[in-house]
Structure formats: structure tokens, C-alpha cells
Amino acid sequence: MPQDLSITASLANVDKHMGKIRALDGLSLDLRAGEVIALLGPNGAGKTTAVGVLTGRLIPDSGAASLFGLDPRHFAARQRMGVMLQSAGLPDVLTVRELVALQSGYYRDARPVPETLALAGLTDLAKRRAGELSGGQSRRLQFALAICGRPDLLVLDEPTTGLDAPARRALWASVRQATDGGAAVLLTTHYLEEADALADRIAVIDRGRNVADGPPDAIRARAAATAIRCRADIAQEALARLAAVRSVEREGAYWRVLSADAPATLRALLAAAPDLADLRVEPASLEDALAAVLMPQHKDAA
Numbered sequence: 001m002p003q004d005l006s007i008t009a010s011l012a013n014v015d016k017h018m019g020k021i022r023a024l025d026g027l028s029l030d031l032r033a034g035e036v037i038a039l040l041g042p043n044g045a046g047k048t049t050a051v052g053v054l055t056g057r058l059i060p061d062s063g064a065a066s067l068f069g070l071d072p073r074h075f076a077a078r079q080r081m082g083v084m085l086q087s088a089g090l091p092d093v094l095t096v097r098e099l100v101a102l103q104s105g106y107y108r109d110a111r112p113v114p115e116t117l118a119l120a121g122l123t124d125l126a127k128r129r130a131g132e133l134s135g136g137q138s139r140r141l142q143f144a145l146a147i148c149g150r151p152d153l154l155v156l157d158e159p160t161t162g163l164d165a166p167a168r169r170a171l172w173a174s175v176r177q178a179t180d181g182g183a184a185v186l187l188t189t190h191y192l193e194e195a196d197a198l199a200d201r202i203a204v205i206d207r208g209r210n211v212a213d214g215p216p217d218a219i220r221a222r223a224a225a226t227a228i229r230c231r232a233d234i235a236q237e238a239l240a241r242l243a244a245v246r247s248v249e250r251e252g253a254y255w256r257v258l259s260a261d262a263p264a265t266l267r268a269l270l271a272a273a274p275d276l277a278d279l280r281v282e283p284a285s286l287e288d289a290l291a292a293v294l295m296p297q298h299k300d301a302a
Helices: 047-054 096-104 113-119 135-147 165-181 191-199 214-220 236-240 261-273 287-302
Strands: 007-018 020-034 035-039 064-068 081-084 152-155 184-188 200-204 209-214 225-233 245-251 252-261 279-282
Touching: 007 047, 020 035, 020 047, 020 064, 020 135, 020 184, 020 209, 035 047, 035 165, 035 191, 047 064, 047 184, 081 135, 081 209, 096 135, 113 135, 135 152, 135 165, 135 184, 135 200, 135 236, 152 165, 165 184, 165 191, 184 245, 191 225, 191 287, 200 287, 209 287, 225 261, 236 245, 236 252, 236 261, 252 261
Parallel strands: 035 184, 035 200, 081 152, 152 184
Antiparallel strands: 007 020, 007 064, 200 209, 225 252, 225 279, 245 252
16 A cells, blocks of 8 residues: 655554553554644643654554654654654753754754744844743744754644743744645644644544544534524523523623524524523534533543
């Protein structure tokens, strides 16, 4: 069978125990050139372990991990990868420019240092010592160190934690530039709007297993529901009893109702709440979809 040359990295039926915990349970995952894949799941789902196996920091107990057709621990494979982990120690006394220049020296075709600094939003901080950076600035420096070698695979583990909105959008733009150049990007994030904005594909894992994999629209469709947002003088219990209602949440002055049959719920809502105002009907969110995907898994385990 011919090899899919667009696949830059893969996990194939990988099992991995961390002590007595089975962190990965037959997990399979492919990363393709020019694609951002967001790896989502609850805390303890196995995301960090999956990243560790893909990057060669962890060895699978069984199954196989491949990076550019090689063992992820192989030097030639690691040369083509850039990694930004959730936390990393940086030498406090070196400046931002010195650290980027030092990291760039490990790569044959590194970006020019000024280009890397600009992509990470660090040009004005080039002379500042790493120990003097704020948390958000340190994250931008870690991003610069990950992209300086023009990686064919970019692994971003919670990359925008601590960043303000403009810095987050700038990082998104840099990630898109990397994929436009043909790189594969693996993103883990707790910010679902970030996954929605960036990902070409979303893989949802739970208890070390892949429970959903597809484009964001396909994942959202798994919710099989519509969100209704409105203001009304009605009790939450009464809303929950309306036709086809799956869930009810309070969002400030508004109710957010998730419905399996929007027309039926709306008819019932109009009859039950004559003072209904500011009505908005919209597709279910990615968060709704994740809840729908993960709920059967947790019911089965109960």
C-alpha cells in the first residue's frame, strides 16, 4: 500500500502507562502537512502524554510513533520539529536576542533572528534579559524558540496561556503563516475559541482514546442541537421542562437553552414567556459538541 507522503507524524495503536495509570489506550493519530490539528479533551485525557510520545520524550509501551518516517528520537527527525511546551526554563541572564540566536544555531536553515523576533512580537524586547520578562512575554519567547528553525512540524502545548488578546491574535497569524508554508501544527489548548479559529481538524481524546476526529464543523454537528439565547422572566426549571430542551444555563441577564428541536422549543418558549426579548438562535458551540461527544464515554464508565 503506498505511503501517504502528506503525513508528517503519526501514532498507531499506542499504549502508554504512566505509573499505574493507562494514559494512552490504543491511540491512533495522524498529522498532515499544511494542517492545524487541535488535540482536545478533559484534564487527564492523555493529551500531554500523546505530545510526549510524538516528540520522542516518551517511549510507547506498545504500538508505534513515527516522525517523518523515523523514530521520533532520531536526530534527523527532531531537527525538523519545533516544540513549545506548557512550561520551560530559560536562562535568566541571556537576552531575548541571544536566546533566539543560540537556538537558531542548532538548525541548518534557521530564520534570520530579526524575522523570528518579528513573528513572535519580540522586536522591541530583543535586548531585555529573559529573567525580566513577564509571563506573557516569556510565552512569546518560547514560541520564537519553537519557530526559529523553520520546522516542518510545530507542536504548541497551550501556547497562548498568559497572552493578552492582541498577542494571541498575532500568534494565531504566525501559526497560519507556518501552515501556509507547508508545516503541520499540533495544538493543545483549553481555549475552545482558539481551536475553532485555528484548527483545520479537531481530535478529541478521553481516557487515552480517540473519540472524535474531523473538521470543526463536523465536530460541532455531533452536538445535534441548536442554541437559543434570550431574556425572559421564567424559572430555570420551567425552561428545562419545555419541549426538546437538553440543557439550560444562565449567562448574566440571558438564558441559554440547548434544544434538540429548535422549532418545537421556540413554540413552547413563546407560549410560556410572553415577555420574551432579545431572542437569538444559533448553532451549537464547540463546547456543546465536546460535551455531547464525551458524555457517552463517561456514562459507559459509570
